[in-house]
Amino acid sequence: MSKQVSPYLNRDLSWIEFNRRVLQEAQDICNPLLERAKFLAIVSSNMDEFMSVRVAGIEDQMRAGLTKMDFTGYTPAGLWKRLIKRATSMVYEQYSSYRDVFRSLSNHGINIQSMDELGPIGMKEMSDYFHEIVFPVLTPMAVDQSRPFPLVHSKELYLAVLLRREGGSEEEDPFFAIVQVPSILSRFVPLSGRSSSKKLDFVLLEDLIETFIHTLFNGYVPFSVNPFRLTRNADLTLDEEGAEDLLEEIEKELRRRRWGIPVRLEVCKGIHPYALQTLMDELEIRDNLFQIEGPLDLSFLMKFADQLPGHDNLRYEKVEPVYPREFEGEADMFDVIRQRDVLLYHPYESFEPVNDFVTEAAYDPDVLAIKMTMYRVSGQSVLVQALAKAAEAGKQVTVVVELKARFDEERNIAWARQLEKAGCHVVYGLVGLKTHAKILLVVRREKGVLRRYVHVGTGNYNDNTATLYTDTGLFTSHPIVGADASALFNEVTGYSTPHDWRAFAVAPTDLKGKLIRLIDRERDNALAGRPARIIAKMNSLSNQEMIDKLYEASQAGVKIDLIVRGVCCLKPGVAGRSDNIRVISIVDRYLEHSRIMYFLNDGGEEEVYLSSADWMTRNLLKRIELMCPVFDAGLRTVLINMLNMNLEDNVKARFLKPNGLYEHISSESGKPFRSQFEAMSIELWKGNYAY
Known part of the structure; x- marks a missing residue:
């Protein structure tokens, strides 16, 4: 047999x-x-x-x-x-x-x-x-x-x-x-x-x-x-x-x-x-x-x-990350973010606005509290210095330091001690769970009311890797995101029952369930004869239940594109199971690190999410992870442009075959398109949105 x-x-x-x-x-x-x-x-x-x-x-x-x-x-x-x-x-x-x-x-x-x-x-x-x-x-x-x-x-x-x-x-x-x-x-x-x-x-x-x-x-x-x-x-x-x-x-x-x-x-x-x-x-x-x-x-x-x-x-030609035009020449970053959400795409855009934002918050007399997660930071972190200054100035500074970040444990221990010495509240997360979410919250007093400013990202708060990895980050003052951000920190630092999230999906409690509901919705739309589409970009895909859900959606007729840089346990292109799934991997000058999810949502607005989580069992069930929706329609378009650029790559992209091996994608038109090099032209994916 x-x-x-x-x-x-x-x-x-x-x-x-x-x-x-x-x-x-x-x-x-x-x-x-x-x-x-x-x-x-x-x-x-x-x-x-x-x-x-x-x-x-x-x-x-x-x-x-x-x-x-x-x-x-x-x-x-x-x-x-x-x-x-x-x-x-x-x-x-x-x-x-x-x-x-x-x-x-x-x-x-x-x-x-x-x-x-x-x-x-x-x-x-x-x-x-x-x-x-x-x-x-x-x-x-x-x-x-x-x-x-x-x-x-x-x-x-x-x-x-x-x-x-x-x-x-x-x-x-x-x-x-x-x-x-x-x-x-x-x-x-x-x-x-x-x-x-x-x-x-x-x-x-x-x-x-x-x-x-x-x-x-x-x-x-x-x-x-x-x-x-x-x-x-x-x-x-x-x-x-x-x-x-x-x-x-x-x-x-x-x-x-x-x-x-x-x-x-x-x-x-x-x-x-x-x-x-x-x-x-x-x-x-x-x-x-x-x-x-x-x-x-x-x-x-x-x-x-x-x-x-x-x-x-x-060597590769040296490329200087561009300082985002949304913040260029602006003296008050809070004023910019209050008026509109701002999306950053590293390393094409600089990580400096994140450093500048925390530094401005540290010295702003109207800022009452700063809270952030810290998984891997650089050896000379501007963020750590700014947080220490904020604490010394009397602000409430809370830092969730993940001591179990593999091979960065010693560095994170050193940062934890330095932050505690400066007067920061340092928390080591929850027992049995790594804190892998990337989130920064600033609470500011404005005209007698409190306003929350949030940054969520797909990558670590590390200015070194931000020049080597592709990652996305979102600044927003959206009140629903701010309320969820406060609730998330309360869960991690104190005693709190699982929150009824209005924007976020958080692992290990409901991120997996949220993703399954989104996939099932596309599946149901396809079964009803409506357009259905999923694009998901991540580092790794290995959770069996998530793969099975994608197989179900494919069998229902959902067109699925997966951009998975590393491990992928899903077999694409198998007749009767994954005919409608394509998997590509891009390995190039920069390490592809963004996690971006797109769902067509026929009959409603297209939905796009940024996440810290790959679709692996450890991320979905054994870590504190975060997925955040992008509410701004213009920024959703920007993110869809980024995904489409990856899907058009015919120089450094390879497609996964059912046997687990990869082949380079050949250009049907004969014109080469290298997504990372094309992304250096900010206008190509950001268009005129920011100007």
């Missing part, structure tokens, strides 16, 4: 295909060379997180003896084998692309050289650098009967060194030591070269250390030096119910993360068998071994491409 084909794609296999699309950008010869290098770095960083979280979780299930299939038809063991096979194939492709990129960079005089390629002058320069800068921070760690195997930190680069005593026999077992390649120093070391030369030559720090590693072991001769890198399980296991202080509990768990179970061992191809066996035994790695032909951890290429002097012709 043949195995029944699942109507769903597997989430983790879908993610692998997303990372493959990122890798394709590194392989695309139409992209500037240094940008291709950056895409290689992103592939590495993505894979690190995938291994330390998703693969680690699957291995936890295997250790627990779980054999039950998920809703896509995979057992943990079966899925693990498939993932490792695909990941191994991708890493092979990644390093092939690395060699291609650097062959091309060498034509522009940019080279990463091996130490044995250096002449006497270069070797002298590197020797001086090693002894003056590198040697003082190195610590050799021997492994023998009196010195146990040291702690190997996750995602750090190490050298496994095999040694013999001077004059010792080659037949004796070697001595074993490890040396950490210091992450505090630059991974790539420039050679000064000749003043007349336009060449830029570098050596990698680990190669430099290997050349002079004998200086660390007097009386011993290193005969094999082998780079390696370990990835550990990085998921936090928190007992929030039993924690007296969540901040302290997370700090403890972050320390425990250093001892997470090993998940992946990366070594260079050709590693000495004794070194490999020692590492595998000591780190208890058996299967998840990656033997790599090239430098381990290509994430350093991000800094390499950014910090390389000159060569702007090998």
